[in-house]
Amino acid sequence: MRWSVGIEAEGDRVFSREEIVELADAVADSHGVATGIGTDRYGAQLLVVADSRDDAIAVATGVFRAAAEKAGLPAAPIVRTEAISEAEEATEAGEPR
Incomplete structure (x- = not known):
């Protein structure tokens, strides 16, 4: 199942x-987008394939940590995660499954 996972890490300074x-650039391979310009948090919204919400968050966290390292960002505690499956998203939008 495909999941859209949002993750944010909070640093100790403002990110440029x-x-x-x-x-x-580092999350683009995961169909990801990044956030955080001018704030003390950096984040990403990623698409991953997993069997459950917990698995999706675990997979996305690994991708996110590797992307942050590749981008030269400091390791920072993750302060937010959320995940929604493709099926849940369709239901919320009122689309048939």
Whole structure:
């Protein structure tokens, strides 16, 4: 099942446009987008395949951590995660399964 997973990490400083662009490049392979320009948090929304919400968050967390390292961002505690499956998203939008 496909999942859309949002993750944010909170750092101890404000992150620049260039740093978040590097993160965006690093998550692009996972159909991801990055957030955090001008804030003390950096994050991403990623698409992953997993059997459950917990598995989706675990897979996305690994991808996110690797992307942050590749982008040269400091390791920071994850302060937010959320995941929604493709089926849940369709139901919320009122679409038939």
